Amino acid sequence: MRLGVAFDDSILRLNSVIDRELLGTTFHSDKFESPYTLFWDNGASRTNYTSNGEIVVLQFEILSETNGSPINLSYNNDWWDIFDLDYNLIEFTINNGSISNPPEDNNHNYVSDVAIPATCVDEGLMTYTCAVCGDSYTEPIEKDPANHTGGTYENVITPATLTTDGLMGIYCAGCGELIETYPIPATISDTDPLLSVSSSLALHGTAASVDISIANNPGFAGMVLKVSYPEELELVQYALGDVDLLSGFTGPDGVPPGEACSISDSFYLVWGRTSDYTQDGAIATLTFAVDPDTKPGEYPIIVTFEQHNGPRIPVDYQEQPLDISIKNGAIIVISYILGNVTDSGEVGLADLVRLARWIAGHGVFINELAADVNGDDEIGPADLVRLSRWIAGHFGGLTLEELLIK
Secondary structure, rough: OEEEOOOOOEEHHHHEEEOOOOOOOOOOOOOOOEEEEEEEEEOOOOOOOOOOOOEEEEEEOOOOOOOOOEEEEEEEHHOOOOOOOOEEEOOOOHHHHHHHOOOOOOHHEEEEEEEOOOOOOOOEEEEEEEOOOOOOEEEEEOOOOOOOOOOEEEEEEEOOOOOEEEEEEEEEEEOOOOEEEEEEOOOOOOOOOEEOOOOEEEEOOOOOEEEEEEEEEOOOEEEEEEEEEEEEEEEEEEEOOOHHHHHOEEOOHHOOOOOOOOOEEEEEEEEEEEEOOOEEEEEEEEEEEEEEOOOOEEEEEEEEEEEOEEEEEEEEEOOOOOEEEEOOOEEEOOOOOOOOOOOOOOOOOHHHHHHHHOOOOOOOOOOOOHHHOOOOOOOOOOHHHHHHHHHOOOOOOOHHHHHHHH
């Protein structure tokens, strides 16, 4: 390859030529004048050079001030200046440059450009180039925690159970940060046997009831349920869901269903029947008193297949073990009566009128927590409609709290 380098020798003096030895044997001109000839021959090695990069550096001395004296490269393929080993002519596009006097320091106009973006693992690199003279320098860019790199991986945060969803985390493979999550569906199906405990809202100092229900009942004859709960709750009464459930039944502390009691911490419900009970639905209703000093929050009602000396699996009349899953519930203690926006202690027409006036901007007081009767975290016409319908008896006797849980 042969290249001609033309420049204005009244402004520039070529002082040295530094070859980067990328293109083989050099036969550059020994006269540093314009036009200067660069020449490479690779015939000895009999290979075509295909590498990219800087092939030569020309160092000039500026003889007089210039705002941009051009340096022009040229070649002439009529004279076979550039060809490969098979004597095929090679065409190149040439981008010429120039040399200027550097400006005073205060005349630089540096433009920034991100050369290497920062990631959550590595620093980046910012290049600053003067738009006037081409001078440049670089500065590191701090790591960017939000620019994740290296892909992602998943890891289970909370495993799914038969009755509750789990949680899967997606993590950055570079820095290990949790990026997002998605639920892992519970593994129980709609046809699997399930014993579930309902949840109920209650004010502190009042009582609330929950149901223990069975669905897809495989038919049980022997079953022991241990019911455990926090110290803020006290069992004050229980009932069975069906008269047939009295067969072979033993209640807590010998207290019959329907009678008042006072049981703390835990108790047992025991069945030892002479036939399988196969009905679906509530098998027991438990009523708990909530201590007056109880703080708002969720107080779990935990049911396990367990007797006084350890776990016991339910069995049918043939004494075969039954695979029944359990989904537990809670007493959810609140500090207000849903719908009682006046804080009078009961829900009625006064609450409906007060809520309507508040919505109309009359500046009246309401308990805003109690006013959100539909649970959408907003107070508006939808709450007014639900409260009006409930006062008119349109919900079949369900409380506003029960509607909210549903």
